[in-house]
Amino acid sequence: MKVIIVGGGIGGLTAAVAFHQRGWQVGVLERAPEFTEIGAGLSIQPNGLHALDMLGLGDALRSGGPTDPPAGIRRTNGSWLIRNDVDDLKRRFGQWATVHRAALVDLLRAVLPAHALRPGTDVHAVRPDGAVRHSGGTTTADLVVGADGVHSVTRRSLWPDIPGPRYVGYTTWRLIAPPHAVDGSVETWGRGERFGHVPMPDGRVYCYLMANAPIGSRTNLDRLRERFARWHDPIPALLDSARADAVLQHDTYELPELRTYVSGKVALLGDAAHAMTPNLGQGACQALEDAVTLASTVDTLGVRAGLEEYDRARRPRTQMIARRSRQAGTPAHWTSPPLTALRDAALPLLPLSLFGRSITSVYTWTT
Template sequence: MKVIIVGGGIGGLATAVAFHRRGWQVVVLERAAEFTEVGAGLTIQPNGLRALDAIGLGERLRAGGLADPLAGIRSRRGDWLVRNDVGSLKRRFGSWVTVHRAALVDLLRAVVPPDALRSGIEVQHVQRDGTVRHSGGTSTADLVVGADGVHSVTRRSLWSHLPGPRYVGYTTWRLIAPPQRVEGSVETWGRGERFGHVPMPDGRIYCYVMANAPAGSRVGLDELRERFARWHHPIPALLGSAQEEAVLQHDTHELPMLPTYVSGKVAVLGDAAHAMTPNLGQGACQALEDAVTLAHAVDTLGVRAGLEAYDRTRRPRTQLIVRRSRQAGAAAHWTSTPLTVLRDAVLPLLPTRFFARSLIPAYTWTI
């Protein structure tokens, strides 16, 4: 049996590993000149690690160093708005790991046969019958998997009548700062903007910044430093230590709900199926879940029944996570002063279980 995977990012490579381990012939078509990941840090949460366990890679990632879940949310002055019981979260759900995105891609790529990885191939159209037209010609397979991101050619080929990605109103910067002392993983909320920092095992600090902005607008590091100069420590120091070339900026998109993730012999997964806001940090984790679930279903039940089972299992779950993620970050992007003052006064009064409700469905997944 043969599977063609469109896209060689985290979701695509995880899919390749999952099918290769089940004895399938695997072909991965990647538009870029090489298989790598442009990005910064990435936190793999307990459900994502369990997905990696299913393809034999969870312990390898854990061996690089464990991380803590989000310690909580602060105001721009440094007051705690939300405090998480980090120890309880780890005891209840398992491990967290923070890595560079490229390191996870390298881990996955190393397990896929080199002759299965075909870079520099631009896919132009995908058909329901498993035919893929691309810059190198035409290929066919028993199954085609579209793991080609938020602007997926696979999705456009088969669901061309449906709306495309929607800009959610804020842009995101990501960077890695040099090693320095920080108080765990913390997110800070202002008015229409926020800043998060996450320690990495090698001592460096993964930082992300989100701010309301028109689509397509671009802001450099100097402007970010000025914008966050009066926020609490260590935010100014982290931005001050970063290098301009280390900063990546991308507009944030969400994908409208698809009525199905499958069509004929084709399935979509990851951002191609359910691109979501990064507020719960679940994008990569959901792609990993998709990959192992799809491989298990199709290899166990056959292509047709397996695709039906994949869609029946994954679509409700991922669309729930999309909604929860949207809701989780909404209050951070309020711009009204009275509303943000009220938010900062009310959040510390809410019980911890109020916030846990949005997290439990994500963390408790098993295949």
């Protein structure tokens, strides 16, 4: 059996590994000239690690050093809005892992035979019969997997009439700062903007910033330093230590809910199927879940029945998580002084265990 995977990011390579381990002939078509990931840090949460465990790769990330669950959310002056019970989260759900995105890509790529990887291949169109037209000609397969991101060519080929990605109103910057002592994984909320920092096992700090902005607007590091200069420590110091060439900015998009993730011999996974806001940190984790589920269902049930089962299993869950993610981030982007004052007064009154209860169904995924 042969599978062609369009897109060589985290979701596509995970699918490639899952099918390769099941004995399928695998081809990964990647537009970029090499297989790597342009990005910063990535937090793999317990459900994502469980998906990697199913491929025998979870311990490779755990061995880099433990990462604590999110500690909570602060105000710009440093006082707590929400403080999570980190020890309880670790006891209930297990370990988190924080890595550079490129390190995870390298881990996945190393498991695959070199001939399966076809960089520098620009896909033009995908047909439901399993034919893929690309810069090197046309390739056919028993199954095609569209793992080509939020602006997916696969999705546009087979679902041409659905609305495209929607800009959610805020842009995101990501960077990795040099080693710095920080008090765990913390997010800070202002009015229409926020800052998060996550310690990495090697001492460096993954930072992300989000702010309301017109689509396509760009802001450099100096302006970011000015913007966050009066926020609590260590935010100014982290930005002061960063290099301008280490800052990546991307506008934030999400997809409307699709009626199905499959068509003929083709399946969508990851951002191509359910691009979501980063507020729960679940984008990559859901792609990992998609990949191992797809390989399992198709290999066990056959292509047609397997795709039906994949859609039944994955679409409700991923769309639920996308909705939760959108809702979780909305209060951070309020700009009305009365609304933000109400938010800041109400959040500290919530029970300490609320986060753990609300996220249980996300973290305890099994296939």
